[in-house]
Amino acid sequence: MNRDARVEDLLRSLAPQVLGAVVRRYGHFDACEEAVQDALLAAAVQWPDQGVPNNPRAWLITVAARRVIDGLRSEQARQRREATAAALTPADETVTPGPGEEPKAAEQDDMLTLLFLCCHPSLTPGSQVALTLRAVGGLTTAQIAHAFLVPESTMAQRISRAKQRIKATGLPFRMPPQSERTERLAVVLQVLYLVFNEGYTTTSGPDLQQPELAREAIRLNRELHRLLPEEGEVAGLLALMLLTDARRPARTRPDGSLVPLAEQDRSRWDQTALKEGLALIAETLPRMVAGPYQVQAAIAAVHGEAAHAEDTDWPQIMALYEVLEQMSPGPMVTLNHAVARAMVQGPAAGLELLATLESDGRLEGHHRLAAVRAHLLEMSGDLTAARNSFREAARRTGSIPERRYLETRADALDEQR
Incomplete structure (x- = not known):
């Protein structure tokens, strides 16, 4: 790994620690987040040539703190700004980079608090994802926009609205009370899951996967597991x-086309x-x-655990989906349960379960319902209906590799007729 890559990895891991520490001291999440981004940019420019400071976290906190104080001073009248700046400068921490970082527990508290703040229920799911990747993941607005295939200006507005929402609602930088923590943790996990899923199978565009996004979700989840x-x-x-991500190397052919799970080279x-x-x-x-x-x-x-697709323990998978439907019922769970049931009890049983989803508005227009129906119809021998469902699924998906795969399946059934 070259020096620039090592510095980038270090900055990404330090970003949430630095932001948490600065927000905890000064409040003003939006101003602190901008200041930390400035500090990260300064480090990315200076450190590869000048070397990493002995205490990189303290260096970043110092630079960011100066930016925050300068920004707050510019917004206040001259007669108040010196007193405000003096009050804001922490008495127990020098502004000179060096030893004396805060205890590890404080870093952990900041990291967790920052995650909970970015995933606050008052923010929309899209804003939660964007703000988490920006503030906790350390990704730039351009990187996030690229991952979700939207213009950078659109993503910048989304992040700005999220920060303004936090400012307008006066959300404090502290861990939620114990009574709310379980529910809030569920939101955090849901956001990380959304990030991973978008990286594993993009919802639109020319690429099947965004590996950087999936890796970032795993990195953040790994950090959360370390803390909890x-x-x-x-x-x-x-x-x-x-x-799931372990399958990624086998999911595409050299031309980028999709390889379904049953056909993947598991080696x-x-x-x-x-x-x-x-x-x-x-x-x-x-x-x-x-x-x-x-x-x-x-x-x-x-x-x-199955070395080959034919070795898969489908009865166990069907039983686990039955448990999952009791715990967390939803159309996607039923969809996957239908596949497992078809593999155990035959395609007619799977199609029967799938029929319960036809009137579920949550799957209206979703390509996966049509794709699973096509797969089960093909298993049952109804090739004409299967072909029509594959084409329907191809029309519905925004992912170009998935569309090509579904069209290829439909064409293959045409040739069998």
Whole structure:
């Protein structure tokens, strides 16, 4: 790894620690976030040539703190600004970079608090994702915009609205009370899950995957697991991400076309990620109260343990989906359950379960309903109906690789007629 890459990795890991420390001292989330971005940019320019300071975190906090104080001074009358700046400068920390960082516990509290703030329920899901990637993940607005295939100006507005929302509602920089913590943690995990899913299978555009986005979700989830090792769902989501992302090397051909799970060369799966995910869910399930992410990870583990597609323990997967439907019912769970049931009891049983989703408005226009229906119809031998459903699914998806795959399946059925 070259020096620039090492500096980039270091800055990304330090970004949430620095932002948390600055916001905790000065408030004004929007001003602090801009100041930290300025400090990160200064470091990215200076450190590769001048070397990394002995205490890089303190260096970044110092630069960001100066930016915040300068900004606050410019907004106040001259007769008040010196007194305000003096009051804002922390008495227990020098502004000179060097030793004397805060205790590790404070860093952890800042990291967690920042995650909870970025995922506050008052923000829209899109704003939660964007703000988390910007403030906690350390990604630039341009990087986030590129990942979600929107103009940088659009993403900048989304992030700005999120920061203004935090400012307008006066959300304090502190951990939520214990009574709210479980619900808020669920929002944090949902945001990380959304980020991972968009990286694993993009919703639109020419590429099937955005690996950088998936890796960032795993990195943030890994950090959250380090801070909350006894939270079973945090561990469950991390295991799910690792087990799913392990398939990434085998999901596409050299031309970028999609390879479905049943056809993947499993020897190309990332064995390191696979072993880590299997070990994590094996260690978590027996000793923690199971939740939806842990059950999904257990399903991914069953797939991961099968050396070949035909070795898959479909009865176990069907049983796990039955458990998941009891825990967390939803159309996507039923959709996957229908596939598992078809593999165990035959395509007619799967289609029967799938029929219960036809009137579910949440799947209206979603390509996966049509794609699964096509797959089960093909299994049943109704090739004409299967072909029509594959074409319907192709029309609905915004992902170009998925569209091409579905059209190829439809064309292949045409040739069989």
